[in-house]
Amino acid sequence: xxxxxxxxxxxxxxxxxxxxxxxxxxxxxxxxxxxxxxxxxxxxxxxxxxxxxxxxxxxxxxxxxxxxxxxxxxxxxxxxxxxxxxxxxxxxxxxxxxxxxxxxxxxxxxxxxxx
Amino acid sequence: xxxxxxxxxxxxxxxxxxxxxxxxxxxxxxxxxxxxxxxxxxxxxxxxxxxxxxxxxxxxxxxxxxxxxxxxxxxxxxxxxxxxxxxxxxxxxxxxxxxxxxxxxxxxxxxx
Numbered sequence: 677x678x679x680x681x682x683x684x685x686x687x688x689x690x691x692x693x694x695x696x697x698x699x700x701x702x703x704x705x706x707x708x709x710x711x712x713x714x715x716x717x718x719x720x721x722x723x724x725x726x727x728x729x730x731x732x733x734x735x736x737x738x739x740x741x742x743x744x745x746x747x748x749x750x751x752x753x754x755x756x757x758x759x760x761x762x763x764x765x766x767x768x769x770x771x772x773x774x775x776x777x778x779x780x781x782x783x784x785x786x787x788x789x790x791x
Numbered sequence: 792x793x794x795x796x797x798x799x800x801x802x803x804x805x806x807x808x809x810x811x812x813x814x815x816x817x818x819x820x821x822x823x824x825x826x827x828x829x830x831x832x833x834x835x836x837x838x839x840x841x842x843x844x845x846x847x848x849x850x851x852x853x854x855x856x857x858x859x860x861x862x863x864x865x866x867x868x869x870x871x872x873x874x875x876x877x878x879x880x881x882x883x884x885x886x887x888x889x890x891x892x893x894x895x896x897x898x899x900x901x902x903x
Contacts, residue, residue, distance in 0.1 A: 724889030782834040
């Protein structure tokens, strides 16, 4: 069974550009989560999608946005890129919402570099 | 607020036991998790424990939870060089937020 897959593996952008990151959850999982792992800042919760709806977002500006498609895959969009957006972006999925004794399974991440 | 803290570094000899410690602040956290991250990779779920348990064993891994002190530990028996990685402790946030609160990660170095 395939795990959580993310693309691209690496992405290089310049300041002011937009980045689109993609995630496919484990088959049967309906909840998708995005986390940012920046050097020195640890793992920070970005967004949670469940059944196509945004359920919660972390303390990030509105230029971080995303969506979940009918097949439960998800996109993270980062507009007006800033140097400090350089980080590893991790996607995770779970069968149901996290509170229901669910486990998060993570992908390998997209390393975004903003020059 | 919600916070999870870990020591940053642990060095052990191959064959010894490793104990990685974690403290959390939110007493309503219902599940606590341990993840492993190898260089250039995502997070691998190692084990988790429900807050009404005080111990869970899974092969070489033992998780101990002291709910009163909000202290969680992960013991790795017979540590191998392949166990070298960063280990993250994580706790569910209060309410159904879909959020895990992660510690800063403990880098485990295993010397041959």
